[in-house]
Amino acid sequence: MPLRARTRRFVECLAAGRVHADGCPAALASYREAIDELTERIETLTARRATLIANLNTAALRGSGVVRSEEKGTGAMDYLTLPADLPVPEDDGATDHLPGVQAPNLSLLDTAGRAVRLDALGPRRTVVYVYPLTGRPGTDVPEGWNSIPGARGCTPESCAFRDHFHDLLEAGAGRVYGLSSQDTDYQREVVERLGLPFDMLSDPALALADVLGLPTFEVAGMRLFKRLTLVIRAGAIEHVFYPVFPPNAHAQQVLTWLRENPL
Numbered sequence: 001m002p003l004r005a006r007t008r009r010f011v012e013c014l015a016a017g018r019v020h021a022d023g024c025p026a027a028l029a030s031y032r033e034a035i036d037e038l039t040e041r042i043e044t045l046t047a048r049r050a051t052l053i054a055n056l057n058t059a060a061l062r063g064s065g066v067v068r069s070e071e072k073g074t075g076a077m078d079y080l081t082l083p084a085d086l087p088v089p090e091d092d093g094a095t096d097h098l099p100g101v102q103a104p105n106l107s108l109l110d111t112a113g114r115a116v117r118l119d120a121l122g123p124r125r126t127v128v129y130v131y132p133l134t135g136r137p138g139t140d141v142p143e144g145w146n147s148i149p150g151a152r153g154c155t156p157e158s159c160a161f162r163d164h165f166h167d168l169l170e171a172g173a174g175r176v177y178g179l180s181s182q183d184t185d186y187q188r189e190v191v192e193r194l195g196l197p198f199d200m201l202s203d204p205a206l207a208l209a210d211v212l213g214l215p216t217f218e219v220a221g222m223r224l225f226k227r228l229t230l231v232i233r234a235g236a237i238e239h240v241f242y243p244v245f246p247p248n249a250h251a252q253q254v255l256t257w258l259r260e261n262p263l
Contacts, residue, residue, distance in 0.1 A: 009024065009026045009029070009030050012024070012026070013026070039122060039124070039174070043124075043169070043174060046175075047166065047169055080155060080156045080159060080248070081156075082152060082153050082156060082246060082247070082248055083146060083152070086146060086149075086152055086153070086246070087147065087148075087149040088149060088243075088245050089149035089150035089226075089227070089243035089244075089245055090149065090243065091242065091243055092215070094213075094214075094215035094226070094242065095214070095215065095228060095240045095242040097213065098212065098213075098230070098237050098240045099237055099238065099239060099240055100236060100237065101212065101236065101237050102119065102235060102236050102237075103118045103119040103121070103232050103235050103236060103237060104118055104119060104208070104211045104212060105117065105118075105119045106118050106119070106207055106208060106211060108179070108201040108202060108203050108207075108208070109184050109201070109202050110177070110184075110199040110200065110201050110202075111184060111187050111188045111191050111199045111200045111202075112199050113184075114199075116177070116201060118208070118232065119235045120235070121174075121175065121232055121235070122174060122234075123233065123234045124172070124173070124174030124175070124233065125172055125173050125174055125231055125232070125233045125238065125258070125263070126173070126174055126175040126176075126177065126231070126232045126233070127161075127168060127173050127175070127176045127177070127229065127230075127231055127254055128176075128177045128178075128179050128201070128229065128230045128231075128232060129157065129161060129176075129177075129178055129179070129227075129228075129229040129244075129250070129251075129254075130179045130180070130208075130214070130225045130226075130227065130228050130229065130230065131154040131157060131158075131178065131179070131180050131225065131227050131247075132150075132151055132154065132180065132181075132217070132224035132225050132226065132227060133151075133154060133180060133181075133182065133222075133224055134154040134155055134158065134180065134182065134186075134187075134190050135154070135155060136189075136190075136193075142219045142220035142222070143220065144219070145219070148217065148219060149243075150226060150227045150243055150244065150245060150247075151217075151219070151224075151227075152247075153227075153246065153247030153248060154180075154227075154247065155190075155194070156247055156248035157227075157244075157247035157248060157250055157251070158178055158190065158194055158196060159194055159248075160247075160248050160249070160250060160251035160252065161176060161178065161196075161198070161250075161251045162194060162195060162196050162197060162198075163251070164251040164252065164254075164255050165197045165198060167255050168251070168254065168255055168258065171255055171258035171259050171262075172258050172262060172263055173258060175198070176198040177198060177199060177200065177201050178196070178198070178200045178201070179200065179201040179202075179203060179208070179225075180200070180202070180203070180224075180225060181202070181203055181204050181205075181206055181222075181223075181224060181225060182202060182204070183202055183204055184200075184202045187200035187202055188200075203225075206223060206225065209225060214226070214228065215228070215242070226242075226243070227242075227243065227244040227247060228240060228241060228242040228243070228244060229241040229242075229244060229250065229254060231254075231257075239257065239261075241253065241254065241257075
């Protein structure tokens, strides 16, 4: 909207006898329109940034030992491949209470060093995939990890969200976050190593699990999130994916839901 048309609303508000120029609904609408325009610009820049990050990591990883998803089956060691006999998690109803619940006034640190408030993510859909623990090549996971239903597959899941990131934005997602109880420094290494075009959220105290009643499990003396995904819109939980299986196909499941449920 042209600047003259916007300022007219404030002038008309004063002419109508209002003490403050932003005291009319029409004037307040101008603020909202300006915020929406800025949000669109931010999302466009975010998508461009994601493309540059992907190009940078393609160049940086060329010749390294990291196996990208498009390089599967080349004969190199592929730590993204999931065992065929992984146990399937059962739906125990642990998230049935979540749809429609208000997102908590909880701030979590992301891998860019920013505090992200879950109840202030904006009117567009935010996809938050919650996972237990991301391993690293050459690093042992807790004993018996593969036998715990839903535990294995955090790295393939993150790579799938990376590969479908632009598709998710085009399907209506405003933001994508991964979330776990691992600290920010650990997550930042994962973001850089896997070339993720989005940030991770760290919740080492599992505060989100406590305030929302999210399902968790214990292993090797650690309390971890069970794998699930929240779709948050306008400060409320719109949809929940739980249980999540297989994790390497979950980003496609979220993408399908977004396309089948347009705003």
